[in-house]
Amino acid sequence: MPKLTRLLVSVRSVFEAEICRRLGVDWIDLKEPSAGSLGAPAMSTALAVSAYLEDFPHRSVALGELVNLDLATAKTLANLFPVAKVGLSQLGGSNRWRQQLDTLSETIQSDLVPVIYADWKDCQSPSPKAVLDWACSKPSRFVLIDTFQKDGRGLLDHFSVAQLEEFVGNANDSCVGVVLAGSLKLNNVAQLSHIPCAAIAIRGAACQNGRDNAIDELLVRQWVNSGSWSQSNKQSA
Numbered sequence: 393m394p395k396l397t398r399l400l401v402s403v404r405s406v407f408e409a410e411i412c413r414r415l416g417v418d419w420i421d422l423k424e425p426s427a428g429s430l431g432a433p434a435m436s437t438a439l440a441v442s443a444y445l446e447d448f449p450h451r452s453v454a455l456g457e458l459v460n461l462d463l464a465t466a467k468t469l470a471n472l473f474p475v476a477k478v479g480l481s482q483l484g485g486s487n488r489w490r491q492q493l494d495t496l497s498e499t500i501q502s503d504l505v506p507v508i509y510a511d512w513k514d515c516q517s518p519s520p521k522a523v524l525d526w527a528c529s530k531p532s533r534f535v536l537i538d539t540f541q542k543d544g545r546g547l548l549d550h551f552s553v554a555q556l557e558e559f560v561g562n563a564n565d566s567c568v569g570v571v572l573a574g575s576l577k578l579n580n581v582a583q584l585s586h587i588p589c590a591a592i593a594i595r596g597a598a599c600q601n602g603r604d605n606a607i608d609e610l611l612v613r614q615w616v617n618s619g620s621w622s623q624s625n626k627q628s629a
Contacts, residue, residue: 397588397589397590397591397592397619397621398418398419398450398590398591398592398621399417399418399419399591399592399594399615399616399619399621400417400418400419400420400421400450400452400571400573400591400592400593400594401417401419401420401421401593401594401595401598401607401612401615402421402422402423402425402454402593402594402595403420403421403422403441403607404422404423404424404425404433404437405437405440405441406440406441406444407606408606408607409422409441409444409445410444411607411609411612412607412612413445413448415609415612415613415616416616417612417615417616418450418591418621419450419451419452419591419593420445420448420450420451420452421451421452421453421454421477421593422437422438422441422442422451422452422453422454422473423453423454423477423595424437424454425595425596425603425604426604427456428456428457428479429479429509429538429539429540429541429542430454430455430456430457430477430478430479430507430538431454431456432453432454432455432456432466432469433453433454433469435465435468435469438453438469438472438473439472442472442473450475451473451474451475452473452474452475452476452477452505453469453470453472453473453475453476453477454476454477454478455469455470455476455477455478456478456479457478457479457480457481457482458478458479458480458483458489458492458493458496459480459481459482459483461478461496463495463496463499466478466496466499466500467499467500470500470501470502470504471500471501471502473502474502474503475502475503475505475533475534476500476502476503476504476505477505477506477507477536478493478496478504478505478506478507479507479509479517479540480493480506480507480508480509480517480518480523481509481515481516481517481540482515482516482517483516483517483518484512484516484517484518484519485516489518490526493506493526494530497530503531503532503533503534504530504532505532505533505534505535505536505571506523506526506527506532506535506536507523507535507536507537507538508520508523508524508535508536508537508538509537509538509539509540510537510538510539510547510550510551510574511539511540511541511545511550512540514540514541515540515541517540520537520559523535524559524562524563524566524568527563527566527568528563528566528568532568533568533569534568534569534570534571534590535563535568535569535570535571536570536571536573536593537551537556537559537570537571537572537573537574538573538574538593539573539574539575542575542596542603544575545575546574546575546576546577546580547572547573547574547575547576547580548576548580548583550574553583553584553587556572556584556587556589557586557587560572560587560588560589561588564588569589569590569591570589570590571589571590571591571592571593572584572587572589572591572592572593573592573593573594573595575596575597576592576593576594576597577597578597578614578615578618581618581619585619592619594615597611597615598611598612598615599611
């Protein structure tokens with residue numbers, strides 16, 4: 393992996409965050425997997441996890457889908473974390489999502505990460521190029537590529553490695569980092585190893601028997617030890 397690539401693991405509780413922090417995960421993300429690809433956590437959970445990770449440098453939270461967002465709730469949730477992610481499903485039929493993203497971005501204090509869905513046609517999301525164009529026109533530090541439908545297909549079922557390499561290169565040229573997610577498996581790390589993405593993100597691959605179950609410490613340890621992630625203070629596993 394390029395030395396700037398981080399390992400991102402999505403957690404749903406303080407208990408899971410503690411496992412990831414102890415094992416040396418670079419970036420800890422909070423979401424509620426049972427609520428969808430980008431399910432927002434309960435506010436009580438967000439408060440607890442944000443307090444636990446207050447001094448942790450790379451942390452983020454999922455806000456849910458922009459089409460269903462309550463702006464006041466999203467603002468409170470987003471401002472607990474330095475980075476907040478939002479999905480764009482069901483918004484590809486018009487250009488109003490751009491103005492909605494602008495409003496959300498201006499409302500919150502954290503960096504807003506728009507999600508590019510690899511299965512964007514299936515979930516009626518804006519195209520990858522359109523979302524990247526929006527991010528490049530704003531002070532966005534990242535975009536996330538993920539899958540909306542968790543149906544057994546992963547990122548590499550929708551994009552070839554060559555397509556991802558070109559997309560990441562274009563984003564990097566505009567100073568936007570790309571986080572790659574979407575039912576990635578440990579053997580995908582080698583396939584993606586030459587792509588200069590900002591992070592590789594996982595949830596289901598860190599759980600036994602599916603993303604809705606608890607994170608498994610052994611699986612997290614395997615991921616931490618699998619690549620040349622950026623974190624320099626990993627503990628021996």
